[in-house]
């Protein structure tokens with residue numbers, strides 16, 4: 001999954017870790033979720049869930065049996081022994097409060113003791129959620145049309161229907177929907193059977209899925225329009241979007257299918273495991289609080305970012321393909337092989353990130369759009385510097401923390417992805433890494449993994465260390481330094497076949513060198529930089545005098561993309577880890593002109609101001625001039641979009657408002673509002689000026 005913002009939740013109501021343990025003591029496996037929902041137009045729906053439980057052999061039957069449900073109402077709960085085919089459901093007493101359906105074990109003690117397999121049936125009522133901050137089955141209404149979509153990760157399926165909200169139970173999903181006749185319905189599997197109940201209502205039964213954790217179940221319904229193509233004559237591809245977007249999506253639908261096919265093909269070839277479902281849907285959702293979600297067979301994607309209404313910058317084009325590749329990679333990593341628990345989230349998010357960028361760099365190979373992942377190392381550094389930050393594999397956090405996306409951070413995503421890239425490129429080589437991964441997937445198909453499952457195949461010392469320790473190290477004056485005590489020794493670094501950039505101060509030449517050859521360049525006449533865009537997790541320091549030399553001699557002009565990324569990384573590293581310097585900003589401003597890769601330019605402009613010393617008014621003037629003097633339309637647009645991140649002074653905030661208002665191209669109101677907020681801050685007590693500005697529009 002790719003997340004966007006955090007949700008609100010009430011910790012007291014959330015499933016407790018002790019409750020998870022109790023359930024693990026009782027339930028060995030969940031055999032089936034049979035879910036029948038009646039979806040109505042408007043706000044309400046209702047339904048019945050049957051959960052087939054396989055109980056533990058040595059089970060503890062003293063506690064309540066708890067089913068999670070954060071919905072409106074429970075009508076009844078029934079139980080049946082499914083070992084005996086003639087056993088009937090019988091009503092049982094229950095309480096429904098604090099998001100839990102509790103069944104007193106006294107009442108069903110006999111069932112729990114004598115039977116190994118029981119079915120619990122719950123009939124319930126619920127409502128759609130209209131606000132983005134809520135969880136559950138989301139609903140948006142545009143005029144006559146209504147659209148529903150589900151979002152399960154991390155633990156939100158129990159906001160939709162009663163279930164055992166735990167990733168460690170994989171169960172087949174058997175869904176039936178009764179719905180308005182003019183609605184399209186979508187779930188993980190194909191529709192097996194459809195029948196008109198009357199003129200206005202239809203029953204759609206979906207095929208039973210392979211077993212998946214219930215957070216991956218997908219339910220979508222509404223006035224969606226659909227486009228179809230086939231992948232290799234064997235998989236039906238469907239793209240759904242809201243009726244209102246049909247006109248807009250039509251001119252990009254081929255591109256969207258092409259990206260999907262490219263992603264599927266790459267994953268199939270790499271893993272040697274064919275996509276295991278008959279169809280794959282992409283559903284574009286309105287007002288969606290996430291970038292994308294990897295429900296097997298029905299990926300959901302945020303609509304605004306990925307259905308382009310106008311020409312978009314290369315970063316946005318790259319990012320759209322990346323998210324699609326990321327979610328497609330999850331079909332193998334996360335879905336086909338799922339997690340035992342959330343403390344190894346990197347085993348799904350790290351792999352999805354790794355394959356997402358691998359696919360991007362192949363898909364846009366001529367444009368070199370994939371390489372900017374190397375700049376994202378910086379974000380790992382930020383998270384590793386935080387107190388109590390998780391390691392890739394870590395001691396379990398409270399379940400509630402995972403539900404609030406505490407582990408959905410740069411460690412699980414960026415570091416996970418870069419760590420796998422590091423293993424592939426620096427430790428095993430592409431072929432061996434691929435073969436180990438194939439084996440890992442094959443031997444864990446449709447089951448769960450944890451860190452031990454991974455280490456069974458990847459026995460190198462780097463895996464041992466990176467998985468369990470926070471770590472960053474850097475290269476400075478021919479030395480490697482551990483920043484956070486990973487414990488790598490000189491030989492470990494040597495084995496990584498690192499590459500270096502050597503600059504001669506005498507003839508101003510730039511050459512690449514390997515570690516073993518470095519000795520011959522170690523003189524004061526050379527500047528040696530570690531190539532940080534070389535698939536590893538080591539940073540580089542630079543001496544101020546060396547930076548000035550590069551600057552004064554326009555050396556960056558001679559740099560290729562990898563070398564430029566190294567210098568941007570180095571600049572950010574100095575700012576974050578050591579002292580922020582005004583001079584770094586000057587260097588940045590003077591050398592930005594040499595960045596010709598539009599994705600890197602956009603990305604660096606976006607992240608640099610987050611970490612540097614605040615720009616002086618003079619530096620602000622310079623960046624505004626950079627914008628005014630730029631002739632390349634694409635570059636100008638990228639600088640334009642990012643200007644707001646750099647400007648803080650009163651004078652320049654006003655100039656920027658003028659620039660924005662005089663643009664032919666309409667500026668999004670949110671940019672202007674942000675600027676006006678800045679002014680508001682400056683003139684906290686003078687509302688007049690803002691009112692005047694408002695009237696000017």
Ligand SMILES: [Zn+2]
Nearest residue numbers: 001002349352
């Ligand atoms: Zn993901």
